[in-house]
Amino acid sequence: MEGKTKEKCEKSGIIEMWAKKHLLYTEATRHPFILSIRDGSVDLSSFKRWLGQDYVFVREFVPFVASVLIKASKKSDDGNDMEVILGGLASLNDEIAWFKSEASKWDVPLSNTVVHKANQNYRRFLENLMLPEVDYAVAITAFWAIEAVYQESFAHCLEDGSKTPSELQDTCQRWGNEGFGEYCRSLQKIANRCLEKASSDVLTKAEVTFLRVLEHEVEFWNMSHGCA
Numbered sequence: 001m002e003g004k005t006k007e008k009c010e011k012s013g014i015i016e017m018w019a020k021k022h023l024l025y026t027e028a029t030r031h032p033f034i035l036s037i038r039d040g041s042v043d044l045s046s047f048k049r050w051l052g053q054d055y056v057f058v059r060e061f062v063p064f065v066a067s068v069l070i071k072a073s074k075k076s077d078d079g080n081d082m083e084v085i086l087g088g089l090a091s092l093n094d095e096i097a098w099f100k101s102e103a104s105k106w107d108v109p110l111s112n113t114v115v116h117k118a119n120q121n122y123r124r125f126l127e128n129l130m131l132p133e134v135d136y137a138v139a140i141t142a143f144w145a146i147e148a149v150y151q152e153s154f155a156h157c158l159e160d161g162s163k164t165p166s167e168l169q170d171t172c173q174r175w176g177n178e179g180f181g182e183y184c185r186s187l188q189k190i191a192n193r194c195l196e197k198a199s200s201d202v203l204t205k206a207e208v209t210f211l212r213v214l215e216h217e218v219e220f221w222n223m224s225h226g227c228a
């Protein structure tokens with residue numbers, strides 16, 4: 001990108017531009033499953049299905065985040081990236097403990113979970129992104145998108161006027177809280193910085209990867225909602 005276009009991107013950020021440009025971003029962050037939590041009509045068996053499957057997802061997400069950390073340590077020219085990503089790994093550690101206690105609260109068994117197709121497809125996608133030849137800019141964009149979808153979705157369930165059932169407040173707080181929002185903005189900043197310096201080939205790959213993440217997120221919500 002040259003001249004004015006580049007300047008414009010630097011102001012609004014490439015990430016923000018993509019999130020605005022692609023309707024899929026809104027489809028992922030305003031999915032019927034999330035809207036059903038927000039309006040209180042959620043079917044609790046859907047919630048329990050989501051809980052069991054997301055625990056499986058999170059355990060697979062950890063090695064992906066570790067691979068992003070490795071890329072940051074090799075590629076990054078900004079000393080702060082590593083701390084942000086390490087913070088993400090630490091919060092995943094808390095998240096795994098949270099899933100265990102939440103699952104026991106809801107009587108959802110976490111061992112022997114039948115891993116749903118959407119989860120398997122997501123895992124395969126993450127495995128490919130872990131390969132050393134995947135550019136740091138592409139991997140960090142995917143990482144941001146994965147976290148941002150949950151942040152925006154669950155924060156929506158906590159806004160004024162939402163009728164989120166009290167027993168689901170804790171779940172919404174986990175990803176919808178201001179600290180998690182701040183962490184997502186840090187990831188977004190890193191991604192924007194990498195994308196601004198990226199070649200057009202890497203930029204294209206990152207945008208396609210962003211869209212694939214959104215598709216996997218929609219499929220994941222569909223599975224929870226019982227539409228897949």
Ligand SMILES: Cc1ncc(CO)c(N)n1
Pocket residue numbers: 054057058146147149150217220
């Ligand atoms: C499917 C999915 N996407 C994103 C997150 C955020 O960590 C999660 N826990 N699960």
